[in-house]
Amino acid sequence: MQSLSKLALVNAKLYIREPAAFFFTLIFPAMLLLLFGAIFGNEPDPAFHSTRGFIDMETPALMAIVIASSAFMGIPIAIASLREHRVLRRLRATPMHPLAFISADLLVNFSMTLMGAMLLILAGFMAFDLQFHGAWLLLLVAFTASALTAFSVGYLIATLSPTARIAQTLGMVLFFPNMFLSGAAFPREMFPESIKRISDLMPMTYMVNLLQAIWFGQPWSEYRTTFIILVLTAMGGLFLAVRHFRWE
């Protein structure tokens, strides 16, 4: 336990000292929201049931981008780089429990991602007349399940990548299509039918839909299946990620 808290503390410091991860997770999403707001405004729009504006739709969707940025870029590159430079090897040569390392890494990445999402929501409320009709606790649960699912994919990319460079490439291959086609960067309501069909294939689409549904207080029956599947994949994914974690 002592080494877990120490590892988490050191990892948090190292995270903040890494400008790219810090920027993309904590600053970039809020910046994107402010930019979109400046361009599109937040007036109720017929495209979004005439009651919601662009920013109302974008805020929960951008939460998925914060997750994706950590999961597909931050985690795989950081872990693959630590393995490539034999840092993991040195840690393994101590009595440190392997689970303590993975837990600390997960904890720090999740905390930073959550903070990025909170900054994003805060920016939305401060700059625009943001609507929220859901339950915060439920949103937190859905966000956590989404993050853990995506993170386990991130750890698996790290396992598959012999170098940080390959991890970065694989991460980008997942990040960009998911970002643009899931409805995270642009609301799905704006897509033509053909793009919507591709969008249905993106795993992140389901995270965006779930976060939006909860955000606007839709009835439970509407997102029950997605919710349950996401929680189950989060548990299964983490199990796989821990089991297949490679130290060298």
Next chain:
Amino acid sequence: MVGESHICSAWEEAIVNPVITVENLRKTYESITAVDGISFEVYRGEIFGMVGPNGAGKTTTIECIEGLRAADGGTLRVLGQDPVHNGRAVRQRIGIQLQESNLQPRIRVWEAMALFASFYQQSVDWNALLEQMDLQAHRHVFYEKLSGGQKQRLFIALALINDPDIVFLDELTTGLDPQARLNMWEMVEDIRDRGKTVFLTTHYMEEAERLCDRVAILDQGHIVALDSPANLVKQLDAPLRVEFEPVGPVALGPLQALPTATHVEHHGHRVIAWGKGDPFIVDVVQTLTNQHIRFRHLQVAQPSLEDVFLALTGRRMERGQ
């Protein structure tokens, strides 16, 4: 009398209870046999060295003993325990410096010390360790900003942080400049003088000769010799080596014809001659004088571990790589 019997039994205990026992260790990577059934013991308080060219199996052996690799065959005991099955328990009591490793680029020296200290049930005052390793002034520096020698000293500090019974040093001085290497040697002797057992690998014969109480010479996965450096050289009954730089061309025939000479060869600008017994030196000089061959930089070298390796394997260390 009491004191004497106490010393005696402590010494016997060290022999009876080696801190490391390796029996018939075997490790294969795909088609390559890296370690081919080696056995030896390491006793408490000694500096035990494993020398041999790159690829001889030194790192594989040390990493199997550290529990970082699983052996394909044989029995390993480190402080009485299996280093793979009881890996975390064994690693509580040993310190490891790996041949190639790094820390997180932006971890500060003191943060690394505090983090590693948290992994162990017992740890020493790491500020004092930093002081000993001459790193106190760099405690706030990022790992990536340290020089090669400073990184190596930090890794030694990390290997000592749990006050270990055995310290493993894999190719400690590779890539260091001569002065840093000398400092390292003093540090290793200091570790042994504090009552710890040191297990090291090196491909520098002079390092093994200077540091080790006992040396195992490894070649192609086998131990070809194991004894103190002095005994190894003594048992070799090796020729003396006389080297000189001739001024102008020189024919090797007359030197080769000397009854005391065993072998003569050109080595770049120099001529190297091996022979038996002290008269050999006189014979060489006399022959050169009689032949009116002028020479400079004459050197006489006593046999060393390098020669032991040559005699045992028929190859030089550097060529054996």
